[in-house]
Each structure stands twice: as C-alpha cells, then as structure tokens.
Amino acid sequence: MDKIKIAVLGYGNLGRGVECAVKQNPDMVLAGIYTRRDPKTIRPLTEGVKVCHVSELEQPQDIDVLILCSGSATELPVQTPKYAAMYNVIDSFDNHHDIPKHFANVDAAAKASGHTAAISIGWDPGLFSLNRAIATLALPVGENYTFWGRGVSQGHSNAIRKIEGVLDARQYTVPVESAVEAVRSGKNPQLTTRQKHTRECYVVAADGADKEKIRETIVNMPDYFADYDTTVYFITQEELDRDHKGLPHGGSVIRSGKTGWDLENDEVVEFKLTLDSNPEFTSSVIVAYARAVARLAKEGKTGCNTIFDIPVAYALPMTGEEIRKNLL
C-alpha cells in the first residue's frame, strides 16, 4: 500500500514534533518541510527529507496532507483557508473564540476546491474536546470542568519576556488541587478563575533591573495574570536553562453528572493528560488525524471537519477487524 505523504509547513516545536510522530507511523512518509526561512538554515532530523521555501507550495506539490504548524493568532486564520484551496490540510487552531469563523472559512475553501480539512486538532482543542463531548452525551445533566497544568504556557511566558528589564521567562499554569478534588468528588462547585488555577513565573532579570517593578507589572497584567494568584521567582539564566528547559503540560477534563429517575446517583468522568512534551504530544495527535483526513479525502468527503465529525477508526492505522479485536 502507498504510504501517506505528509508535508509540514513551519519547523518550530510543533513541526519537529510532526517529524518525530511520522517516524512512529510506518504507513506515513514525510514528503517535505516547507518554511518561511532560508531552507538551507533548516537541519531536519529525517535523513534525505526535502526542505523547501513556502513559496513552492504555490505550484502543486506531491502531498496527501499538509500539516500547518503556524501560530493561531495571525498565521493560521490566513494559511489554513488559503492552502485548503490547494491541498488537504490539518491545523491545531486553538483560539477558541474565533473557531466558528475559522471553521466557516476553511470549510468554504475546502468545499470549493474539493479538498478535505480538519481544524483544531491536538489535545485542547482536540482530545480534551472529544472527552468533553463523550462525557456530555453520557451525562446530559451535569457540568464540565477543565483544568490545565501543571505546565508551561508559552503565551504567558512570551508576555513576560516583553516586559522591560526581562531577559527570559517561563510561566507555569498550576491547577488548584483542592478545586480539582472538589470536582472529582462530584460536589459540582462554582469556581472562579482564581479558584481554579495559580500561575508561577520564573524570570531572568537584566543586571540592575527594578525587580519589584517587574513583579508588579506581571501580577497586574490584564487577561494574562490579574485574575490569578501569581508568584514571581527571579532566577539566573543558568538556572532557567537547567531547570525549566522542557515544555511539560497536561490537565484534566472532568464532568460530574447525575443519573436515575430522581437524579439520585452521582457519576464522574475524567480524562487526564500528563505530558513531558506538549508540542510532541500535540503533533502526535495531529499526525494520526492527518491519516483520517487522507482517508476522508479518498472517500470524497470534502469540506472542514473537527474531531467530533471524524470516526476514531479513521485515525488508527488498523483495519476495522483489528480495532475491534484489540481495542473494543
């Protein structure tokens, strides 16, 4: 059987994660890395893989699925619809508020060109969404809770790095364990933003910088930190490089609900991730769903999909018989 030809646009943490994931899936091959940088500066891990400038995508390339590994803020809203007009595409768009618009744009482009797309694939949005859905269908009377962490938020780390006098920073999102336990016990608590998560910041300040002023700027930053209990630790660059180099993450989706004629029974559903590498796990999910996109495209199912629309069997490298035998 022909291998599925995967290409990746963008060679940052996520793009390298895709490369690692393709290596674990023998039915796939990495057909190309496309980048906005000078291709000569890219050192891929995969021997012999083609590295091209992004502009080459304008001419038809021999690709089954193009994985878009760019940022959700400004890049994916343009790129995913654009390339859905030429290729089968998949992204991990995670700007929750803009998903309806992004879906509509990608759907229109993919349908017009006869291609297949999937958006917002990863773990949140992605596997967390799927488990919110599973728990919701199983327990119509109930409430969903999502906790993130302990893990590095790159958006929050970047926000700190932009403060004057800050050389480097790492921000951890930390779930409040007593809140998680209250939800797990089926108590259905009402929780404020502050009661659900705290934030820990490890900051490298420039020589002579006003640390108290940096701390104040962080903890009062609207949207990012003001609504949370935030702790700031000043450390050296050596300490940051030694102790905070990884990108761990994870969290829990919990639904607590009621069954019975008079709602007399409590049922709790939890999905939990504990990840050493957020980008590698995200990429690994994307690559599996790229397989689903390739299969849907072969069946002629054009347009945009989310993880709710795709049977899980399509993302697995097994026959229906194997899946039923090994996983049911």
Next chain:
Amino acid sequence: MDKIKIAVLGYGNLGRGVECAVKQNPDMVLAGIYTRRDPKTIRPLTEGVKVCHVSELEQPQDIDVLILCSGSATELPVQTPKYAAMYNVIDSFDNHHDIPKHFANVDAAAKASGHTAAISIGWDPGLFSLNRAIATLALPVGENYTFWGRGVSQGHSNAIRKIEGVLDARQYTVPVESAVEAVRSGKNPQLTTRQKHTRECYVVAADGADKEKIRETIVNMPDYFADYDTTVYFITQEELDRDHKGLPHGGSVIRSGKTGWDLENDEVVEFKLTLDSNPEFTSSVIVAYARAVARLAKEGKTGCNTIFDIPVAYALPMTGEEIRKNLL
C-alpha cells in the same frame, strides 16, 4: 422536529436505566417496553408508556431504535441479529472474545434488511474502548492498561450465589492502587492478573452452613477467583441489604507512551470513571448512541457499527455549530 422513538427489550437494571436516560433527553420518547414476562407484572416509571409482550415485536412496531437490554451470554447473540432484520438496534454486548462473530452476524442481518445497528455500546466495551483507541492513535509507541473498580461484578456475585449454603452475595472488584500508581507514573510495569486486582466477597450463609468450605470454594473457583487474592467476609442479610445494595463501578484506562526522535519523553493518558450506578451510566451511554443510530439510519448507512465507527457528533443532541461553540 419529531422525537426519536426508543423502545427497550428487557426491563431489568439496564432497561430501567434506559427509561431514566430517555427522561433526560428531550429529543427522545420511550415508545414501548417489551418483555418476556407478563406485561401486567411490569410497573414502569414513565407515565402512560406502552408495555408489551416481546412477541409483539414480530409485527412491525412504530420504533426508531430498539435497545436490547438482555444478557451477553446467551440472549444477545440470538436477539441482536434477529431484531436487526426488522429494526434499527443497539446493544451492550460485552463478551469480548465473541465480539468478532457477533459483529459479523449483526452486520449481515442489518445490511440484508437495510437497517442500522450498533453493538458493544456502554462503558466497557464503550467509552473505555474509545479512550483506548484515542490513546493508541496519539501514542503509537506505548502500552494500554485497564483497571476496573472498585465496583460490583454481577457475574462474580452470581457465581458465589450458586454455591451450596450461600443465600446471597456481593462481589467487589478492587484495583491494586500501587499497580495503578506505577502505571500512572509511566513506568510501564509488567503486571500479572493477581497484581492488578483483588476481589472482596460479602456472603450471607445459611444457618449451619460450613463457612470455611464456602470460603475455600470461592477462592479456588477457576476463572472467577483462583487467579486473584480474594477475601471473603460473612455478613447477615440485613447488613448486605443495608451496606451493599448499590451497583457502583468504574475504573481507569491508562496508556503510557513515548514521543520524541529518540523516544525521550513520557506521555500518560488516563480516562477514569467513578460511578454510583453502573447500569444507569451504561444505559445513558447506550441511549445517546441510539440517537446516533437513528441519524445514521436516516442517512441510509446500513449495517453494524461499533463506537469507533460513529462520529461523536452523531450522539450529541446539538447542531455542529453548538458543539463547536460549547465543547471544542
């Protein structure tokens, strides 16, 4: 919009659970309860619901989906293919070893008659299977573990009740917490049956019965108890009725796997259920997937499905837009 007309065959714990679940889903109506007993002896919870003898199913009934709530050992292997020849059907067939044969029989019957079927829907098989699949697609290099309990196993309870001198019994399957923790920590341990679960039995013995002989018979029973560390407690019928009346259950599906070019990162995925009522939760999942069966039938997708083949969106009572807005 017309409500989905659900009928149930069998009015035991699972059938009553279906009745409770239909009440929580406003897009459905319980169109009938079919039973092998004398219909006059059935006291349904739903006001005005039709109770009929099973034989009436031989004449076409006004049903969108028939939910089969019989036993997996001898009843479902006959009933599900039989009724798939006349109705859209769903069951919770849980005899893992016989699933391939059951699937083939139901698929043939449903395809021949132009109906839609789903088998092995519930939590295990069911939501546990789906999460084994999700974790497997995300982590091709890794290992799946399933722990059950703490919860009542009705099969094991029944096995004890058949022993001479036993009046009543309740058996709890208990996961070994140290084994669960070893798996959660990503250690990928090799675990024997004995290392994963223990069994606790609460037994009411007849007056004058030889309790030591009963204990010996239980702990040495092949398949059911011999491979486990089993503890037997003798209690009174009053204690059993007071302390062990419920049917709690649950458990965890955990996959621990590796990502990275040299498999340098550990990732752990866990799906966990903590259930007050095993039959009510099982029924609640079945009822949601009955909605999916009704929709697939409307689209003309005939034949048998498992939980891997059905997009989660089909089982949710929301539009695609609502699902993307609220759950993605």
